[in-house]
Amino acid sequence: MQLYFSPLTCSLAVRIALYEAGQEAAFIEVDSLTKETRDGVPYTTVNPLGLVPTLRTDEGEWLTENAAVLQYIARRFPAARLAPTDARGLESLQQWLSFVGAELHRGLYSWFLDRQAPDAVKAYALQKGRSRLQFVERHLAGREHLLDQFSVADAYLVTVLGWSVVTPVALGEWPALSAYVERVQARPSVARARAAEIPLYLQARARHGEPDLSFLAKG
Numbered sequence: 001m002q003l004y005f006s007p008l009t010c011s012l013a014v015r016i017a018l019y020e021a022g023q024e025a026a027f028i029e030v031d032s033l034t035k036e037t038r039d040g041v042p043y044t045t046v047n048p049l050g051l052v053p054t055l056r057t058d059e060g061e062w063l064t065e066n067a068a069v070l071q072y073i074a075r076r077f078p079a080a081r082l083a084p085t086d087a088r089g090l091e092s093l094q095q096w097l098s099f100v101g102a103e104l105h106r107g108l109y110s111w112f113l114d115r116q117a118p119d120a121v122k123a124y125a126l127q128k129g130r131s132r133l134q135f136v137e138r139h140l141a142g143r144e145h146l147l148d149q150f151s152v153a154d155a156y157l158v159t160v161l162g163w164s165v166v167t168p169v170a171l172g173e174w175p176a177l178s179a180y181v182e183r184v185q186a187r188p189s190v191a192r193a194r195a196a197e198i199p200l201y202l203q204a205r206a207r208h209g210e211p212d213l214s215f216l217a218k219g
């Protein structure tokens with residue numbers, strides 16, 4: 001398998017899922033600014049939209065869209081129990097993958113990671129995002145995970161909420177979300193995935209002359 005990723009972006013969720021499943025893959029880094037792999041291949045030849053993640057399976061299929069890639073990994077490695085197997089559980093998984101992808105990733109956080117987003121859009125997203133954060137806050141109060149046990153939806157949610165530290169989303173306002181992030185980031189697969197990508201993220205920022213965020217390396 002080959003995973004095209006950019007450090008600490010949503011493709012981190014796929015790395016987490018692979019580590020959970022005990023699978024190795026070739027991790028091919030895409031520079032999010034130049035849209036080239038680190039050895040200079042234009043990434044749009046792999047994914048015309050230039051978006052990560054893209055997964056090339058061992059069977060030679062190309063998969064895009066985080067929710068689809070995550071569900072592929074869950075299905076391909078059932079022993080890792082990264083997804084429910086019953087119909088109701090699968091519906092809940094789909095619900096949370098959609099919610100994280102649309103309401104949190106795209107609807108809220110992505111505007112703060114987009115260098116060209118107008119300030120008015122960011123302010124609107126921040127205000128509108130509050131109801132979405134409140135919704136997950138209520139769901140997670142008294143629960144360990146989005147579903148009954150860790151699933152690929154958690155791999156996605158912990159990745160997205162992890163962006164709070166570099167955005168104006170003040171996660172401290174949401175105690176259940178803050179506790180969730182701390183707990184899930186301590187999970188071995190998540191800690192290992194972050195430890196692999198934080199140095200790459202810091203290197204990419206330094207390459208592009210962006211402000212130093214080395215506090216991230218301290219965990």
Ligand SMILES: N[C@@H](CCC(=O)N[C@@H](CS)C(=O)NCC(=O)O)C(=O)O
Nearest residue numbers: 009010050051052053065066067101
């Ligand atoms: N709908 C896509 C969105 C993926 C996405 O937004 N990827 C971001 C990183 S988190 C990206 O590659 N951004 C680069 C860009 O927008 O050019 C998915 O769910 O996989």
